Amino acid sequence: MKLLSPAQTRALDQATSEVQGSTSLELMERAATAVFDWLLTELQPAYTTPIHLFCGPGNNGGDGLALARLLHGAGYAVHVWLLPADRHSADFAANHHQLPREINCQELDAARLPDLPADAVVVDALFGAGLNRPLTGLAAAVVAHLNTADALIVAVDIPSGLLADAAQEPDNPVVRAQYTVSFELPKLAFLLPQNAGFVGEWYVLPIGLAAEVIHKTPVDNYFVDAAFMQGRLPARTRFSHKGTFGHALLLTGSRGKLGAAVLASKACLRGGVGLLTVQVPAVGYDVLQISVPEAMTLTDSATDFVTELPDLKPYAAVGIGPGLGQENATCEALRQLLKTARVPLVLDADALNLLGANRELLALLPPDSLLTPHPKEFERLTGEPARDDYHRLEQLRTFARRHSCYCVLKGAYTALATPEGTTYFNSTGNPGMATGGSGDVLTGLLLALRADKRLSTLDAALLGLYAHGRAGDLAARETGEAGLVAGDLVRFIGPALRELTALPRRL
Numbered sequence: 286m287k288l289l290s291p292a293q294t295r296a297l298d299q300a301t302s303e304v305q306g307s308t309s310l311e312l313m314e315r316a317a318t319a320v321f322d323w324l325l326t327e328l329q330p331a332y333t334t335p336i337h338l339f340c341g342p343g344n345n346g347g348d349g350l351a352l353a354r355l356l357h358g359a360g361y362a363v364h365v366w367l368l369p370a371d372r373h374s375a376d377f378a379a380n381h382h383q384l385p386r387e388i389n390c391q392e393l394d395a396a397r398l399p400d401l402p403a404d405a406v407v408v409d410a411l412f413g414a415g416l417n418r419p420l421t422g423l424a425a426a427v428v429a430h431l432n433t434a435d436a437l438i439v440a441v442d443i444p445s446g447l448l449a450d451a452a453q454e455p456d457n458p459v460v461r462a463q464y465t466v467s468f469e470l471p472k473l474a475f476l477l478p479q480n481a482g483f484v485g486e487w488y489v490l491p492i493g494l495a496a497e498v499i500h501k502t503p504v505d506n507y508f509v510d511a512a513f514m515q516g517r518l519p520a521r522t523r524f525s526h527k528g529t530f531g532h533a534l535l536l537t538g539s540r541g542k543l544g545a546a547v548l549a550s551k552a553c554l555r556g557g558v559g560l561l562t563v564q565v566p567a568v569g570y571d572v573l574q575i576s577v578p579e580a581m582t583l584t585d586s587a588t589d590f591v592t593e594l595p596d597l598k599p600y601a602a603v604g605i606g607p608g609l610g611q612e613n614a615t616c617e618a619l620r621q622l623l624k625t626a627r628v629p630l631v632l633d634a635d636a637l638n639l640l641g642a643n644r645e646l647l648a649l650l651p652p653d654s655l656l657t658p659h660p661k662e663f664e665r666l667t668g669e670p671a672r673d674d675y676h677r678l679e680q681l682r683t684f685a686r687r688h689s690c691y692c693v694l695k696g697a698y699t700a701l702a703t704p705e706g707t708t709y710f711n712s713t714g715n716p717g718m719a720t721g722g723s724g725d726v727l728t729g730l731l732l733a734l735r736a737d738k739r740l741s742t743l744d745a746a747l748l749g750l751y752a753h754g755r756a757g758d759l760a761a762r763e764t765g766e767a768g769l770v771a772g773d774l775v776r777f778i779g780p781a782l783r784e785l786t787a788l789p790r791r792l
């Protein structure tokens with residue numbers, strides 16, 4: 286799915302009306318009907334549940350008024366609260382006019398803000414995508430009032446006071462919703478950790494906006510969902526052989542951290558690599574041979590950490606990082622790798638920490654390298670703490686462009702920035718994956734996909750991130766989130782990849 290800016294969303298609205306020969310009022314009715322259906326199926330309010338709708342002067346308020354009419358028509362107890370304003374949008378006015386007289390509809394008054402009992406549902410339709418400045422005065426007082434109430438808050442389109450795709454001052458008044466119900470496409474704001482307390486659990490409801498216009502709209506940001514990924518992994522043909530899927534080399538492990546080497550190796554094999562060679566310090570030889578018999582093991586001349594590179598010629602891709610440690614001699618091996626590798630690289634964990642501690646090495650990164658930092662590792666790479674999540678995203682894009690690399694930022698909705706300046710946000714995964722070794726599994730899986738000669742760098746990265754999260758979701762069904770360990774992810778890589786495999790063409 287594409288992530289559109291507010292200006293693009295407005296243009297899409299207009300274009301939809303033109304293409305479909307419908308009015309913006311009809312579109313508003315579709316939006317309100319979608320929220321109405323969602324409320325009834327997801328929240329299932331009782332007929333006695335008080336539903337308070339807070340409506341602003343624009344089309345977000347218009348959505349709220351149309352929703353109030355639909356709920357009233359279905360027999361629910363609704364109460365409408367209007368934010369006084371000098372001007373109202375035309376579709377707000379039309380829906381205000383259509384509001385049945387029996388509905389209790391009052392203007393908000395700062396001196397007498399309504400009581401909101403804990404069993405009430407509050408619909409926040411004060412401001413939506415048209416917000417263009419921080420809320421002040423009565424609007425700010427209403428938001429503060431909603432935020433202290435115990436009622437369940439559902440935000441229409443976006444929590445009021447929150448900008449859809451830009452940073453704002455942390456103390457700006459913003460509604461803290463339990464649910465946000467938006468239309469057709471998600472907003473960038475929903476994907477950033479700093480907004481989680483406002484947005485709550487979010488839903489995107491289809492309202493039939495013109496698909497052909499969405500298709501033609503150029504964007505910088507994508508939300509990577511199941512439909513986006515479906516069929517991206519080519520099926521294996523009967524005559525495929527080990528060479529098709531590549532021979533990968535993994536440089537990994539140090540004394541006490543061979544578990545990382547084992548997890549990454551197993552993930553690489555489950556990711557479908559043709560052959561895997563693992564270079565570990567001498568201390569890891571038995572561990573690898575016994576734990577991962579499918580891999581070939583090379584031992585370093587050093588006992589406790591990796592210090593040297595094998596001949597790189599046989600390999601289709603090289604991964605480096607899991608459990609590596611940060612010895613000087615390891616850093617030299619990394620330098621040699623960056624200087625000599627002519628095949629795709631995947632860099633993670635201590636390889637990134639070494640890059641961060643020796644930033645002159647960044648100039649040696651071969652183009653199209655894939656880096657997988659979490660936010661702390663990313664900060665070491667840039668050397669500059671981010672002001673907020675939007676700034677960090679900007680840093681990520683700049684980094685990927687400057688170093689011609691694909692850079693991941695791990696977390697909820699893991700982001701992938703490309704050298705061209707596009708960012709992809711992954712949709713799979715769960716908090717159970719915040720556990721030791723999860724990143725090592727991702728590295729191994731990405732290495733396998735980069736060794737696969739059939740895949741572009743972008744497809745390998747997207748498939749790896751999506752399948753890793755999906756494996757976590759499948760595993761959590763069995764283990765629960767708390768009980769999930771990285772080894773469980775490995776078991777579900779195969780099923781996750783199978784879901785993404787292209788089906789044979791049929792007539």
Ligand SMILES: NC(=O)C1=CN([C@@H]2O[C@H](COP(=O)(O)OP(=O)(O)OC[C@H]3O[C@@H](n4cnc5c(N)ncnc54)[C@H](OP(=O)(O)O)[C@@H]3O)[C@@H](O)[C@H]2O)[C@@H](O)CC1
Nearest residue numbers: 313316343344345412413414415416417418419420442468
């Ligand atoms: N395609 C879709 O997704 C569809 C979208 N739809 C809905 O439309 C919504 C967008 O509607 P919208 O453009 O009318 O904007 P909205 O947020 O209601 O209000 C803007 C008004 O507020 C004002 N204003 C702004 N900031 C302010 C502030 N801080 N403090 C005070 N006032 C402020 C501003 O006027 P100004 O004062 O700047 O002249 C303007 O009057 C969208 O979120 C969705 O709910 C559906 O109906 C159909 C399909």
Ligand SMILES: [K+]
Nearest residue numbers: 409412443445
């Ligand atoms: K809202």
